[in-house]
Amino acid sequence: KAGVTQTPRYLIKTRGQQVTLSCSPISGHRSVSWYQQTPGQGLQFLFEYFSETQRNKGNFPGRFSGRQFSNSRSEMNVSTLELGDSALYLCASSPFGATPLYYGYTFGSGTRLTVV
Amino acid sequence: DQQVKQNSPSLSVQEGRISILNCDYTNSMFDYFLWYKKYPAEGPTFLISISSIKDKNEDGRFTVFLNKSAKHLSLHIVPSQPGDSAVYFCAATPGGSGNTGKLIFGQGTTLQVKP
Numbered sequence: 001k002a003g004v005t006q007t008p009r010y011l012i013k014t015r016g017q018q019v020t021l022s023c024s025p026i027s028g029h030r031s032v033s034w035y036q037q038t039p040g041q042g043l044q045f046l047f048e049y050f051s052e053t054q055r056n057k058g059n060f061p062g063r064f065s066g067r068q069f070s071n072s073r074s075e076m077n078v079s080t081l082e083l084g085d086s087a088l089y090l091c092a093s094s095p096f097g098a099t100p101l102y103y104g105y106t107f108g109s110g111t112r113l114t115v116v
Numbered sequence: 117d118q119q120v121k122q123n124s125p126s127l128s129v130q131e132g133r134i135s136i137l138n139c140d141y142t143n144s145m146f147d148y149f150l151w152y153k154k155y156p157a158e159g160p161t162f163l164i165s166i167s168s169i170k171d172k173n174e175d176g177r178f179t180v181f182l183n184k185s186a187k188h189l190s191l192h193i194v195p196s197q198p199g200d201s202a203v204y205f206c207a208a209t210p211g212g213s214g215n216t217g218k219l220i221f222g223q224g225t226t227l228q229v230k231p
Contacts, residue, residue, distance in 0.1 A: 004159070033217035042224065043160075043205065048217025055216050090159050094217070104150050104162030105219065 002027065004093050004108035012114045018079040021111045025072050025093030032074040033105060034066060037088040046089075049074055081115045088112050119143045120208050122222035130230055135193040137225050139206030142187065146208040150219065151180060151191045154203045163204075164191070196229045203227075 005024040013019050025032050033056075034046040045058040049068035066076040072093075078085055092105035121140045129135045139149075147168040152160035166173040166180045166189070173180050179192045193200055206222040209215060 031217055033219075035219075035221075043207075043219075043221035045218045045220070050216065056214070056218050058218070092159075092217075092219075104152070104165060105217070106162065107152075107159030109157065109159045 004091060004106050006089075006091055006108035006111050008111060009109065010112045010114075012116060013081050015081055015083060015115055017081050018077060019081060019113060020075050020077045021089055021113070023074045023076075023091035023093075023108060025074070025091075026106055029093035029095050029106075030072050031094045032068055032072065033092045033094075034074070034076050035090045035092065035107075036060075037090060037110070038086075043090070046076065078113075083115050086113060086115045118223075119146075120206055120220050120222040122204075122206055122225050124225050125223070126226040126228070128228045128230060129196050131198055132195045135191075135196045135200065135227055135229065137191040137193075137204050137206075137227065139189045139191075139222055140187060141189075141208055143208070143210070143220075144187070145210045146220075148209050149180070149182060149189050150207045150209075151178075152205045152207060152221075153200075154205060154224070160205055193227075196227075198229050198231050201227055201229050 007022045031050045033048040035043050037043045048056040052068045063079045068074045088110045090110045092107045094105045119142050150165040151163040154160045164175050164178045182189045203224045203226050205224045207219040
């Protein structure tokens with residue numbers, strides 16, 4: 001069974017550019033969440049999508065956006081990149097979006113974004 | 117405000133001994149707690165979870181204890197193995213439809229198990 005796939009694995013962008021990251025959840029999983037991991041702030045929740053609808057959003061500026069397609073694949077976009085956006089971006093999937101008591105959310109390996 | 121705290125950045129134990137990783141939280145509305153393990157260049161891997169209505173959950177070498185009155189949980193690994201060396205994250209979620217997909221993570225504790 002394939003895991004959560006994130007592409008690309010590494011990305012270097014220039015300040016002011018925009019970037020799109022992709023996440024393919026485990027087959028049959030309908031919920032996709034995105035997280036940002038930085039050394040200073042740790043792992044922080046960005047947003048969650050279920051059946052193409054954003055159901056929950058963290059405390060990030062509007063430059064961070066996302067969407068989910070009918071096949072549950074998700075993309076996140078960051079516009080007008082800042083140096084502070086350099087981070088590991090992780091996505092996680094679960095079947096229903098309900099609290100995963102027994103097996104937790106399954107994370108991908110992440111996309112390492114470097115803004116120069 | 118940091119609602120989930122792991123106050124020990126690192127922990128070193130000898131192979132075969134017990135590893136105890138601690139986590140404190142401030143939000144009494146959290147109803148599920150999870151532990152994740154993370155290796156460099158990989159995403160976090162789910163280890164074990166516990167509901168707030170329980171005080172213990174066990175899965176093989178891993179046991180999580182929850183003390184609601186103290187807002188404290190701990191992960192015990194017995195016996196510890198060198199392959200357990202990784203960063204361990206405590207996470208919590210309030211549950212409910214308004215918090216779907218959202219996990220609040222601690223800062224992590226780096227565990228080193230020495231052969």
